[in-house]
Each structure stands twice: as structure tokens, then as C-alpha cells.
Amino acid sequence: MLTSSIRFRLTMWFVAILAVVLAAFSGFVYVRQSHDLYLDALNDLDLSSRQWDAYLHFAAREFFESGQPPPSFDPRSGGPNLRTNQILALVDLNGKVIAKSGPITDNSLVQLASLGIQRQSGDGPFSYAVVNATATSQTTRTKYVFIISPIAIEQRRAGYLILGSPVDPSGELPRTLVTLVLGSLVMLAIASGGGYLLADRAMHPVKQITRMAREIGETDLSQRLRLESHDELGELASTFDEMLERLEAAFNRQRQFTADASHELRTPLTIVGLEASRALATKRTSNEYERALRVIASENEYMTRLVNNLLTLSRMDAGQTVLKMQPLDLSELVLDSIERLAPLAAKNQVHLSTGELPELKIRGDPQFLAQMIVNLVENAIKYAGGEQKQVRVETGMGAGTAWLRVIDNGPGIPPEHIPRLFDRFYQVDKARTRDAGEGENAKGSGLGLAIVQWIVKAHGGSVHVESRLGEGSAFEVSLPLAE
DSSP states (O other): OGGGSHHHHHHHHHHHHHHHHHHHHHHHHHHHHHHHHHHHHHHHHHHHHHHHHHHHHHHHHHHHTTTSOOTTOOTTTSSSOOOTTOEEEEEETTSOEEEEESSOOHHHHHHHHHHHHHHOOOOSTTOOEEEEEEEEOSSOEEEEEEEEEEEEETTEEEEEEEEEEESSTTOHHHHHHHHHHHHHHHHHHHHHHHHHHHHHHHTHHHHHHHHHHHHOOTTOOOOOOOOOOOSHHHHHHHHHHHHHHHHHHHHHHHHHHHHHHHHHHHHHHHHHHHHHHHHHHSOOOHHHHHHHHHHHHHHHHHHHHHHHHHHHHHHHHTTOOOOOOEEEEHHHHHHHHHHHHHHHHHHTTEEEEEOOOOOOEEEEOHHHHHHHHHHHHHHHHHHOOSSSEEEEEEEEEETTEEEEEEEEOSSOOOGGGGGGTTSTTOOSOHHHHHHSSSSTTOSOOSOHHHHHHHHHHHTTOEEEEEEETTTEEEEEEEEEBOO
16 A cells, blocks of 8 residues: 555655745745835835924924815825825824825724824834734725824924835735745645655665565575665665575575484484394394394484484574583693593593693683583594504693694594584594494584584684594684683
8 A cells, every 4th residue: 555655654754844844944934025024114114204204393383283284285295205005194182184195094093193102102303103004995905014203393292193104015925925835835746756756766675675585485595685785775685685695504504404313313213123123023042132232222322312412402503502601720621521531442442641731710611611522532532543542632821712632643534524524414434433433422423523613612712623634633622711
């Protein structure tokens, strides 16, 4: 609906603001014009009043003592000149109109004289009162400004001179008002059309975003707006493109995650099913039953560890994992973890050693940091090789950071695999990984290093790998020292 669109509302707001501005401007122009016309009329009356005061200084006795003007007196020829539409009247103290000229009644003149008496500020030459009134003729009503000036004969007040002039004799104010109203309406019409076109053009990127959002589905996240604009809507479009990129990456990770998890669970479930079917197919010896149960228990342990790792990563991704940060010594945490893993190293005939372990004060969650260390050392024990399998754990500090290094003498990692080493379910050699070693922790799911990376980043640190084929690998973790 047009009236509910943002374009329409923006246009209406723009037109409303412009209408207020135009109304204020037009009102100012009209009032200013009225005031100027009023002052012009008042200045003309002031000049005429002075001229008539000077004239009546000598002719007042002839007017007021006789009570009427001479028969030959014409206000437009018997004294100073009057302009067209000006009003002149002489009124004595008794309210009698002695002489007048212009469209005004005797009663109105008497009322004006009475107002002049009330507003009179003083006697003497050139003192007068100003009165605004409306003079009515047969066809029009015209606003006048009047000057009522006292007339004195030998320092004795004899009557009043009333001079009036129309405020707008040529009708400028109505023409000005019509011009302002028509001009404002034309400008508002132009502003309405132009404002709507500009609003429609400004909202075009929003239309594109809306249309694309309707077209995009879970399987089609490759579309992008790629607007070249650098304004706010351009920023909105760029943000929308970035959101699509994150969504596409998230959906790809989800699909890969689901596929990898299904693949990893399918194998142990198949093995458990085959061993159970084989054991139940016919009677077996106790040794054969024991072997089948060992296989089932091993696969069950693997699936339990896999599900636990999946739950851990799921909580981490959902922001449900809360780190309990506290001061601790990284080297002490390393010693505790190595003591726990010593039996595993001995079982796999791996020589597990440590370098210097200086005191390293950091802030972190001891449970998660211990899990990080165990994952790294387990991974090194799993891949240690050669005639003498060796794993070495070292700690140290430098440039405001504490570092932990886990080194093995295994076969190394090909360079093309290192960038994806911390991806979930990624394994350099899946077949070798599942068959490496025996017993607990022998089988890998490709989630351990992903958990390590999350824990390190959650503590504000970083982890990287150095490896040489045939010589071994080194995983180094850097964590900020406590202040």
C-alpha cells in the first residue's frame, strides 16, 4: 500500500517540514510588507499634518470662530495638497464637523476625535495621536491610519485636525498574499514529486536487499549485492553481503560437520553390529566372546569420546561455555597433565620428558587449559615414531606472553595439510589415524585440535604448528601473562 511505504512517509515528512518553513517565511514577508506600508502611510500623514498645522496656524480663526469653512474652501485646493484616498476633517470642541473630505461619516469623525482626546500626549504644535480604523465605502472596506492633532488659537485649543490615509492604497497586500500562497503551493507540488522520486531512488538498494532475501534459500547463498555506493545504504548492503558470506560458511560447515559426524559414527556402529552378530550367530569359546566384547567396548569408548567432543564444541559455538578465570601457574598445570598421561606414554613406549618449566603466572580456566594440554600431548604420543619414540613438553615466556611447546619425533605433517589442521573432523591420514596404537585414545576423531584452538582463542592466545616430514612436529601455544 502506497501510504504505508517508507518512501511515502519520507516524502510527507519532507513536504510537511517544507510547508512549515514556507508558511513561516510567507508570514514574515506578509507582516513585514504590512508594517512597511503602515510606516509609509504614517510618515505621509506626519508630513501632511505638519503642513496643515502650519496652514491652520493662520487660517484657524476663520474656520473655528465662524463654525464653518469659507464657501470657497476646498480641502484639496484650499490648503496643502492631499493625496488620493486621504481623509481630512476639522472638528471643533463640541464635536461638530466643520469640514471634511473623504469616505467617512460625521459620526466616525466624532469617534476618532474622542479617541484622539483620550490618547493625546500633549498640546502644542506637531503633537498628535495615532488611531487605526476601517473606513467603509459603498464597495470596499479599507484600513486607514489616522492622525488626530489639536488645533490652537492664541494658545487656546479650538478643535482637532483629523488626517487619515489608507494603509495599502494600491492593494499590494492582497497581491502579495496571493503570490505567496500560489508560490508556496507550486513549490510544495514540485517538492512532493521530486521528494518522492528521490526517496524512491534512495530506497532502491533496500528493494534489492528485500528481493534478494526472498530469493535466497538455504541452498543458494552465493548471491551478493555488491553495491558501489559509499553512503549508509551502501554500508547496509556491504553488511548484508558479509552476513551472507558468514551464513554460507556456516551452512557449509554444518553440512560438512553432519557428513563427517555421520561418517565417524557409521564405522564404530558397523563394527559393533558385526561383532555382536558374529558372537550371536553360533556358540563361541569364552576367548572369542571376550575378544568380541573388547572390540565392542573399544568402539563404545570411541563413540562416547566422539559424542562428548561434539557436545563440547556445540556448547562452545552456542556461547554456553563459561570460563572461570583465575590466577594460575601454567608450568604447574603442565606438570599435573604430564603425570596423568605418563601411563599412556609408557603403554605406547613413548619417552615423555619436560624441559625447563619456569613459573608462568597467567589468568585462565584450569579445567579447560588442562584439557588443551592433554589434547596436545595425547596427539603427540599418538604420532611419536622412530626407534625411540619421544615427546617433549617445554614452557617459557617472552614479550608479555607465556608459551607452551609440545614436540614429537613423528613422521611430520605435509605442508598442504597444515592450514586445515584445526578444522573439525579433518585428519591428515584417516586410515592411519584410526589404526594408530591400541586401547584408549588410540582412535582419533579430528576434533581434539579444534577444541584446542577454541580454548586458546577464548583465553586471548594463539596456536601454530611447525612440522618437517620425517623429523616430527611442534605445536606452540602463546597465552598472555597476568599483569
